Amino acid sequence: MKYVDEFRDATIAQKLINRIQRFKFNRKVRFMEVCGSHTVAIYKSGMRNLLPDIDLISGPGCPVCVTSALDIDRTIQLTRMPDTILATFGDMIRVPGSSSSLQNEISQGAEVKVVYSSYDALKIAEDNPGKRVVFLAVGFETTSPTIAAAILQAEKKGLENFSILSYHKLIPPAMKALLTGEQVHIDGFICPGHVSVIIGSKPYEFIPQQYHLPAAITGFEPVDILHALFMMMAQIKENRPAVEIPYSRAVKPEGNPMAIQRLYEVFEPSEAKWRGLGVIADSGLKLRRRFQKYDATQYYDLSVAESSDPPGCECGSILKGLKKPSECPLFASVCNPSRPIGPCMVSSEGSCAAAYKYG
Amino acid sequence: MCIGVPCQIVRIHDQMATIEIGGTQREVCLDLLIDESETRVGDFVIIHAGFAIQRINAQEAEETLQLLKEMME
Ligand code: SF4
Numbered sequence: 001m002k003y004v005d006e007f008r009d010a011t012i013a014q015k016l017i018n019r020i021q022r023f024k025f026n027r028k029v030r031f032m033e034v035c036g037s038h039t040v041a042i043y044k045s046g047m048r049n050l051l052p053d054i055d056l057i058s059g060p061g062c063p064v065c066v067t068s069a070l071d072i073d074r075t076i077q078l079t080r081m082p083d084t085i086l087a088t089f090g091d092m093i094r095v096p097g098s099s100s101s102l103q104n105e106i107s108q109g110a111e112v113k114v115v116y117s118s119y120d121a122l123k124i125a126e127d128n129p130g131k132r133v134v135f136l137a138v139g140f141e142t143t144s145p146t147i148a149a150a151i152l153q154a155e156k157k158g159l160e161n162f163s164i165l166s167y168h169k170l171i172p173p174a175m176k177a178l179l180t181g182e183q184v185h186i187d188g189f190i191c192p193g194h195v196s197v198i199i200g201s202k203p204y205e206f207i208p209q210q211y212h213l214p215a216a217i218t219g220f221e222p223v224d225i226l227h228a229l230f231m232m233m234a235q236i237k238e239n240r241p242a243v244e245i246p247y248s249r250a251v252k253p254e255g256n257p258m259a260i261q262r263l264y265e266v267f268e269p270s271e272a273k274w275r276g277l278g279v280i281a282d283s284g285l286k287l288r289r290r291f292q293k294y295d296a297t298q299y300y301d302l303s304v305a306e307s308s309d310p311p312g313c314e315c316g317s318i319l320k321g322l323k324k325p326s327e328c329p330l331f332a333s334v335c336n337p338s339r340p341i342g343p344c345m346v347s348s349e350g351s352c353a354a355a356y357k358y359g
Numbered sequence: 360m361c362i363g364v365p366c367q368i369v370r371i372h373d374q375m376a377t378i379e380i381g382g383t384q385r386e387v388c389l390d391l392l393i394d395e396s397e398t399r400v401g402d403f404v405i406i407h408a409g410f411a412i413q414r415i416n417a418q419e420a421e422e423t424l425q426l427l428k429e430m431m432e
Contacts, residue, residue, distance in 0.1 A: 193363075223427070249423060
């Protein structure tokens, strides 16, 4: 496969590993990745075992996992309303809320439709004029422009029965929160490849500028990730932190201006609650005033009494990089992909699922 | 949600493109590409949730590989 096989080349990978191993810092260097696809790629490659001097930890990069129990509970509440269809990406179906999941609600008769894209949800709205179709809008900057495009389409088509629950998250504010929180030591960030396709490299500049730490935006093949690690080790060695882009075949410094323009035409930053990280200012997205009628919360009372994470589940600590999946007492024994307890095991991009499958 | 590998465009029609992934074909929307008018059959694109979000820059890919090879000599 073009643009894949070349970046899986075993000879280049081995040489990169050798070069990385030549850096010596008298301590383990710790890099965090904040992208579910990187988490999976790193586990799958087995590169952790080949790099004894580097500690690779996962952060809040799985969009399903970072969605709070409260937002799941609100979504479940919505599916219990009359004449309502919830449209969602498939990954959200099995995520447990405080006492139920969408899957559970479906078995009780809730109308939930799994879609592949936001435009599919528009189609459902067009086909069901007598019902309200609500799209569960989760995801990072890679996904939110696709939702913005759907809102603009809905406006163009005069679609009155379409709305969204905007639970989007923005990645750079979460990275910043981890650095300011100082709970976890981080020596550098592997920045998410496809979030960066949209936002470019500028939003990460605070990492070298304010925290004097390296960052590299990279792709998902072993050579991409090793290339990023090599660059960050060199930055540390030469004391010149920067945001580098080894994934330049897909990421431009300015990102995708068309997608950014659509995104911020429709949405503006707002406070958001993350699983594990809590409430972070300007880390979510809400609809701008002009698009208020597409905000599902205008039509439904979604107050829920009290929300709680699954008992014993360590997802919160795992998303902050404080724990590894194997440090959760429920890992593998009680919690596994066929009987997942927490979202990090439900989502295929979650750390626990990746550790179970490839660990 | 995320497809990590670039997909090749086999057909373009209106604002949509047919792409091939692992032997199956899928429809994706081109609304988020700034230079969508320059997108051609045969191009590789990054796909996310039913949208093409970027075209792969062949020259950049070549340069990265070249750089890696030189660096490793
Ligand atoms: S193993 Fe299961 S219970 Fe433990 S943190 Fe992961 S998802 Fe939660």
